[in-house]
Amino acid sequence: MSVYLDYAATTPLRKEVFDCYVEHLQTLGNPSSVHSSGQLVRQALEEARESLAKSVDCNRSEVIFTAGGTESVNLAIKGLFWQRVGEDSKRKVIISAATEHHASLDPMEWLEKHDGAEILWLPVDRDGVIDLDFLEDYLQEHHENVAFVNLMWANNETGVITDINRVTAMTKPCGIPVHSDSIATFGHIPISFSSSGLSAMSVSAHKIGGPVGAGALIVSRSTKLVSIIHGGGQERGMRSGTMNAPVAKAFAVAAELAVSELAEEHLRLEALRDKLVQGVKNITPLAHHTAAKSPRMPHNAHFTFDGCSGDSLLFLLDQQGVCVSVGSACQAGVNGPSHVLLAMGRTEREANGCIRMTLGKQSTEADVDAFLSALPKALDGALRAGLTT
Ligand SMILES: Cc1ncc(COP(=O)(O)O)c(C=O)c1O
Known part of the structure; x- marks a missing residue:
């Protein structure tokens, strides 16, 4: 699973x-x-x-x-x-x-x-x-x-x-x-x-x-x-x-x-999201939490990672059974730099180095833990791939 x-x-x-x-x-x-x-x-x-x-x-x-x-x-x-x-x-x-x-x-x-x-x-x-x-x-x-x-x-x-x-x-x-x-x-x-x-x-x-x-x-x-x-x-x-x-x-x-469960889910998912965000920050100083100070949705965590591409991270996490997104899934599954990050003044390199994790009704603490245990290996591989491209 x-x-x-x-x-x-x-x-x-x-x-x-x-x-x-x-x-x-x-x-x-x-x-x-x-x-x-x-x-x-x-x-x-x-x-x-x-x-x-x-x-x-x-x-x-x-x-x-x-x-x-x-x-x-x-x-x-x-x-x-x-x-x-x-x-x-x-x-x-x-x-x-x-x-x-x-x-x-x-x-x-x-x-x-x-x-x-x-x-x-x-x-x-x-x-x-x-x-x-x-x-x-x-x-x-x-x-x-x-x-x-x-x-x-x-x-x-x-x-x-x-x-x-x-x-x-x-x-x-x-x-x-x-x-x-x-x-x-x-x-x-x-x-x-x-x-x-x-x-x-x-x-x-x-x-x-x-x-x-x-x-x-x-x-x-x-x-x-x-x-x-x-x-x-x-x-x-x-x-x-x-x-x-x-x-x-x-x-x-x-x-x-969704609306009847919203108040409860909001709090639950926000707590899970905060755990995920803190976990990523504890793993690597290369991660930058996007829009950390802006008013944000409770179930969304978005990061850019220095020196590696979002595509590599996505692929290497997927190999370990974890599905995330680079945020800008385009036609035919071809990903480019995120137009959203470019519009926010990020460089093309930064806009290529992001991943988005979004949580929902079936998300659990075990999911967040599984992601955090898979991340170091994925990061290591993505950084090595980043060095050769
Ligand atoms: C913000 C936003 N607008 C529009 C769409 C398109 O909606 P649909 O997939 O129902 O066509 C999506 C779906 O990815 C979305 O996230």
């Missing part, structure tokens, strides 16, 4: 979620059909919507089910941009940060390349903190040119949390919508859509014990966005396609469990 310390990549499907998924998979009916079979499935879907709304603290009509986090983020970014530019062609500026996940970076850059968007990248300091004073100054001068602000609630690599309430307090007087990728946050720290001031927020099921390919975009009732998928007009016309009731049900169960 391997030791899994990569919960930010994906999480094991929880038993309660699996049971609910399988049960609903066996029910025949299209939720848009008016006959009783269809309406039974519709009922399950609407129960899932109600339940997820409770978990994110929003109105049920604000939940738009999607086929995952990447789709939710794409719908928010393209949909908000097209809506705002359609209303006023001056509003071409998307304000964001280079530390965003590729699910955000790529659609923003696509709009820049193909559709006249201009991106304002907010400065990020060495601790991963986004310069919100800069945002405030920019909005004072140029708010009429802004399409929307796009900032993730917590960074999936470093775990650094952004003060989203401060962001929305700044944008509200100018009527600028804000979307937040909350995929690394939801189910881990308390978040409330209704009191966040956000216009849209993306969440994903497989980061919290739910199935892959299930997500939602929470869209406030006053926010309009252009759909990116056209068809039957389901999900308030924002996301056409037959709704997937079993997946929505499974997502809702995962969310309910």
Whole structure:
């Protein structure tokens, strides 16, 4: 059995979620059909919507089910941009940060390349903190040119949390919508859509014990966005396609469990994480704990190691049965220097030398101990490999 310390990549499907998924998979009916079979499935879907709304603290009509986090983020970014530019062609500026996940970076850059968007990248300091004073100054001068602000609630690599309430307090007087990728946050720290001031927020099921390919975009009732998928007009016309009731049900169960266990898990995982961090520091002075002083997620530990590559460490830990991440898993499993660390002013060498450990529901003290016993050998091998490359 391997030791899994990569919960930010994906999480094991929880038993309660699996049971609910399988049960609903066996029910025949299209939720848009008016006959009783269809309406039974519709009922399950609407129960899932109600339940997820409770978990994110929003109105049920604000939940738009999607086929995952990447789709939710794409719908928010393209949909908000097209809506705002359609209303006023001056509003071409998307304000964001280079530390965003590729699910955000790529659609923003696509709009820049193909559709006249201009991106304002907010400065990020060495601790991963986004310069919100800069945002405030920019909005004072140029708010009429802004399409929307796009900032993730917590960074999936470093775990650094952004003060989203401060962001929305700044944008509200100018009527600028804000979307937040909350995929690394939801189910881990308390978040409330209704009191966040956000216009849209993306969440994903497989980061919290739910199935892959299930997500939602929470869209406030006053926010309009252009759909990116056209068809039957389901999900308030924002996301056409037959709704997937079993997946929505499974997502809702995962969310309910994660949110109800959050307070306890937060403390438990934070203590485990702190043990892991201290253990790494005791093993080697070559390790640098990333963003140690910033507000961070409780289950995330991120390090750079002098003189060795994250890829080597990952491989050598994996050989000993320990799964970690270099933080920036790209297409086809090809890893490059972390774009997040580069955006935080690290050198390419430093951005190549990081690993991320993330904990979750099934993580135990024994997992942390196993990682710490495997680390010296992995470090030794990675340092030797580092010397010859
Ligand atoms: C912060 C963040 N945004 C977006 C995504 C993409 O979500 P999904 O895998 O559900 O498409 C991920 C998943 O890695 C993520 O961590």
